[in-house]
Amino acid sequence: MDDVVVYRDRLDALERTWRVWAELGTDLTEEQWTAATRCPGWDVAAVYAHHSTFPRDMDGPLPPSMSSSLEEPVTAVEALRRFNAPGGLAYAAAEAVADRAVSGAAEAGRGELVERFAVRGPGAVRRLRAAEATRVVPWGGTGVVVELVEAVRLVLLEATVHLLDVQRALGRPPLVPPQALGDTARLLAEVAPPVDFIEAATGRSARSPLPVLR
Template sequence: MEQLGDVSSGRAHWGAMVHDVRYRDRVDALDATWAAWARIAATLTGNDWASPSRCAGWDVAALYAHVGLFPHAVRNAPPPPPDPGVALTAAEILRGFNAATGVAHEMAAEVADGAVRAAAATGPDGLRRIFTHDAPHAVAILNKHAGADVVAWPAADGVTTWGEAVRIVLLESTVHLLDVLDALGHAPDVAPTALRETAHLLAEIADPVALIETATGRTPTPVFPLLR
């Protein structure tokens, strides 16, 4: 029995190690993605900031302001409640956001207006600073956490883990980086790890049967888009 206990403990320890390696890889991918935002920002002129994107009502500056909320959120994350309950996964949070009555639909106009106002108030120099100064500090904070550490996710009225929170932030940062590159007429040059992690999370959000059947051409029923 003692040997079985040792095996079980060893498996749990190995599982925790694997989970933490994945978390570190995702933080590294986020760091690389935010660094790309910083490099692009350094090259932008006034006209570039005003370039319209494929996100209706958002120009490049608004995209920067929107994604720029995430470094601030990491640096000012509220502590989890004393009895946090079951942590939500990234897929569960995003499914809720993107449900027909979810935040992504019901508050779309408010989010868009907020991004436009924030871009105007912050200005190009402030938007650049978010990704040259605030983002590296946020990454340093993420590296002090373990992936299994719990963090409050107020918009979902619950908690998640830092590992799952980083997946959401990486997805948002990657999807909108593609929006910025498209708006500027640039090639979709994004870190491969960021693309892979984003694709994996999107696959988790989808109903697995619907995704498989649509991807293999076995049904015409649409499964996309998964996010607004």
């Protein structure tokens, strides 16, 4: 499928998913904000604080294009494999990420956390729609560069996985836009070693290649 079409569809899915985050957060009680999640040490507010940095930071000028960089852009699959490899940033930075989530929740008011999804989210999506799908940008502090179509795929994965974390913590049904679920499921399947995944998924092997993310 054409990159432009894929990019547009992923942005549509991300916009819908962030809208769910905004609507869910609007009516939460303080007891619900402080409910424990399956992310160790994180309550619902910490998960909101963690993921809401994406719409907050993306609702601003895009980083300079890295198209002229000597480094080749990697796919979302390769970025996740590197990030989650033994000794990768998923392990090395885990404690710092957790601390930032908890401190971010303490510093931001509940209203601000919701506003990041309700207001900054649509703003970020508008900025991304005006950019080319193949624009090459740095991916956080990972040291790799990705095309925007792949960067959005990574953000959509984060939005989906952490929305499920929140919904489960609140005892809510897992209501996530179908397109976000589909893209996330495909990405996770692509990250897994293909032979191991196929044989486990078809009952031909008891050895599971999952989980693929820390």
